[in-house]
Amino acid sequence: MRLTVLGCYGPYPAAGQNCSGYLLQDDEVNVLLDCGNGVLSRLRYFCQPWELTAVILSHLHSDHLSDLMILRYALQMQEEQHASALPLQVYAPPQPEEEYNRLTYKQYLQSRPLSAGTALSFGSMRFTFIKGVHGVPNYVITVTARGKKIVYSGDTEFFPGLTAAAQGADLFLCEANYLKSDLQQGKVNHLAAFQAAAVAKEAEVKRLVLTHHNPERDPRLALAEAQAIFPDTELAHAGSLYYL
Numbered sequence: 466m467r468l469t470v471l472g473c474y475g476p477y478p479a480a481g482q483n484c485s486g487y488l489l490q491d492d493e494v495n496v497l498l499d500c501g502n503g504v505l506s507r508l509r510y511f512c513q514p515w516e517l518t519a520v521i522l523s524h525l526h527s528d529h530l531s532d533l534m535i536l537r538y539a540l541q542m543q544e545e546q547h548a549s550a551l552p553l554q555v556y557a558p559p560q561p562e563e564e565y566n567r568l569t570y571k572q573y574l575q576s577r578p579l580s581a582g583t584a585l586s587f588g589s590m591r592f593t594f595i596k597g598v599h600g601v602p603n604y605v606i607t608v609t610a611r612g613k614k615i616v617y618s619g620d621t622e623f624f625p626g627l628t629a630a631a632q633g634a635d636l637f638l639c640e641a642n643y644l645k646s647d648l649q650q651g652k653v654n655h656l657a658a659f660q661a662a663a664v665a666k667e668a669e670v671k672r673l674v675l676t677h678h679n680p681e682r683d684p685r686l687a688l689a690e691a692q693a694i695f696p697d698t699e700l701a702h703a704g705s706l707y708y709l
């Protein structure tokens with residue numbers, strides 16, 4: 466299986482960067498996790514929109530889905546040449562309903578609701594989901610294939626179930642939009658870098674990749690905060706490839 470980072474900033478990009486998008490490939494299967502702004506142009510280096518097997522959205526915030534509204538035009542314009550690719554299946558939490566209802570688009574995109582019990586298989590890749598803690602429903606996504614395991618946090622604040630989900634992962638792709646100093650009690654938080662690292666350590670993951678970088682801050686601050694706890698931490702970069 467191969468994971469490609471297509472965008473790793475949120476909730477809006479730094480100059481020349483993109484918001485969330487990650488491509489998983491195995492044999493002829495191409496699954497896109499999240500489709501934030503700027504993802505489509507970078508996706509095209511690796512896979513064409515009509516070659517996607519499915520899209521899975523961790524949650525329905527615009528920095529994780531906005532390029533779907535553009536990707537649908539590519540499917541529409543290429544309908545004659547690539548009719549067998551239609552409709553592209555888009556799996557997402559069904560709330561907020563208003564956002565979910567925008568995902569189905571004519572005969573080009575078909576939305577499918579995710580829940581904590583959902584299990585999906587595409588080729589050798591198997592996907593399972595647990596609910597995170599965020600302003601809107603968010604699913605932490607576990608992908609297994611050929612004895613390897615990738616866990617992607619989506620957007621979430623810390624919750625104990627995250628450690629169980631990440632247990633033994635070969636690669637833990639975890640948001641760290643916050644530093645310790647950003648956390649505010651009683652508010653909706655993102656994970657701070659030290660929390661991502663603490664989960665990685667307790668879950669005994671092999672490699673922690675921090676993502677969802679804050680566009681107004683040097684990502685190396687998050688890296689340093691995490692590495693103090695879990696040395697095998699690195700930063701996601703658009704275009705990075707991970708082979709598992």
Ligand SMILES: [Zn+2]
Nearest residue numbers: 524526599620
């Ligand atoms: Zn979000």
